[in-house]
Amino acid sequence: MDIPTVVFYVGPFGITSIVVTTWGIMITLAICCWLGTRRLALVPGKLQTMLEGLVLAIEDNINAVIPDHTQQVLPFIATLWLYIVIANLTGLIPQLHSPTGSFSVTAGLALLVFLSVHWFGIRSGGVRNYLRHYLSPTPLLLPFHLISEVTRTIALAVRLFGNIMSLELVALLVLLVAGLLVPVPLLMLHVIEALVQAYIFGMLALIYVAGAMQSQQESKKGNDI
Amino acid sequence: MNFDWTTFVLEIVNFLILVWILKRFLYQPVLGVIARRRADIDKSLSDALQIRNEANELKARNEQYLIEWEAKKETAQAQLNAELASIRESKLAELETRINEEAERRRVLTERNRHEFERLMEEKGIAQGAAFTNKLLMRLASTELESRLFIVLMEDLQGLREQDKHVIAIAAEEPGLQIKIQSTFPLDTSKRGELTRSLHQMTGKTLPIVFNTNPELISGFQIDIGAWILHANLRDELKSFGGVLRHAG
Numbered sequence: 001m002d003i004p005t006v007v008f009y010v011g012p013f014g015i016t017s018i019v020v021t022t023w024g025i026m027i028t029l030a031i032c033c034w035l036g037t038r039r040l041a042l043v044p045g046k047l048q049t050m051l052e053g054l055v056l057a058i059e060d061n062i063n064a065v066i067p068d069h070t071q072q073v074l075p076f077i078a079t080l081w082l083y084i085v086i087a088n089l090t091g092l093i094p095q096l097h098s099p100t101g102s103f104s105v106t107a108g109l110a111l112l113v114f115l116s117v118h119w120f121g122i123r124s125g126g127v128r129n130y131l132r133h134y135l136s137p138t139p140l141l142l143p144f145h146l147i148s149e150v151t152r153t154i155a156l157a158v159r160l161f162g163n164i165m166s167l168e169l170v171a172l173l174v175l176l177v178a179g180l181l182v183p184v185p186l187l188m189l190h191v192i193e194a195l196v197q198a199y200i201f202g203m204l205a206l207i208y209v210a211g212a213m214q215s216q217q218e219s220k221k222g223n224d225i
Numbered sequence: 226m227n228f229d230w231t232t233f234v235l236e237i238v239n240f241l242i243l244v245w246i247l248k249r250f251l252y253q254p255v256l257g258v259i260a261r262r263r264a265d266i267d268k269s270l271s272d273a274l275q276i277r278n279e280a281n282e283l284k285a286r287n288e289q290y291l292i293e294w295e296a297k298k299e300t301a302q303a304q305l306n307a308e309l310a311s312i313r314e315s316k317l318a319e320l321e322t323r324i325n326e327e328a329e330r331r332r333v334l335t336e337r338n339r340h341e342f343e344r345l346m347e348e349k350g351i352a353q354g355a356a357f358t359n360k361l362l363m364r365l366a367s368t369e370l371e372s373r374l375f376i377v378l379m380e381d382l383q384g385l386r387e388q389d390k391h392v393i394a395i396a397a398e399e400p401g402l403q404i405k406i407q408s409t410f411p412l413d414t415s416k417r418g419e420l421t422r423s424l425h426q427m428t429g430k431t432l433p434i435v436f437n438t439n440p441e442l443i444s445g446f447q448i449d450i451g452a453w454i455l456h457a458n459l460r461d462e463l464k465s466f467g468g469v470l471r472h473a474g
Binding site for chain 2: 018
């Protein structure tokens, strides 16, 4: 379960089934989005209404947390939500595994969140202001800030990986022990868990980014005063 | 918990590419159309608001116009009433004048008709009187009356004014003139001689005298000396009397 199969090699690099699944998700999303948005009209149809509802729901959630920078962080956070949901649900398709059941994937996503927090924080208030927030309210808290940055990133990766991996593992074990149709309720739980985990991952990433950006604003206000 | 660096790196790259794809093909188009729709809705709301404001303004203007129109109407109506009253008064005055004129004309016409009627009645009365007198005189006509009239004739000839005598003398100058004497009854010789002498004396000439009888004279004489005629008979007297009465009427 935790050992991805190498599908093919590109030079010394082995392309695993996880990466291929991710490409499939990317291609599917790209085609669906292209088909869904090529004929947008001011009076929307059913598909357009659904797409608009999805995007507006994401925008509203981001706007509730970070109203001043919604459009700035929306592509990153929304992609996290959409990708993780689809990646989580991919495990329901026979012969496929959720990419998020791989620690390599969740670690990569967590690293991206870690980097995006600093990226948006620095873009929001500049390097000096951003670094200064590590020293507030007192420089004595700097080690704790640094530890927090690392641990929360690791927690992001491990939480998503652990939940999805355990779901698939439990379903597999139940299937082996109980029979063919017994894991079906467990698959329903998989759907809920996939949605919840995607929401948690994206919301935590959003809160981290918002914390970094709003801490800059608070630092600016403190300097102005 | 196996960790594969290739998968880790490729996953980061894949995710960044996916961010670009979704931004390009999902977020931007959908948010763009939503923004356009919101802009359209805002524009529609703005237009509606503007239309409502314009409608309110038009309504207020229309109400003001109605008020002004009402005032103008009342003013025009008052002016019209005043003009109508003035015209009615002038027409009434004109009508009254015409009625008075017509009444005066009718009064004059009635008066004239009355005078005409009176004149006709008088003429009728005069004619009846003349006819009656004529009839009476014709019944009274006789030689005795003629003799009395002869006496009156002789008195009149002797009593002529000098001016009348002069006119008779001029009339007698006409060459070849005959004096014509008409009488109702034939004159006897003495009366003819007396009358001849008197006329010769009056004209100063011995003009020839012709005696005739004319019963239409009723009674009396008519003497023609050229253009000068002396009427001394009842017929001409009655005519003269009737004419005098008509002129007097």
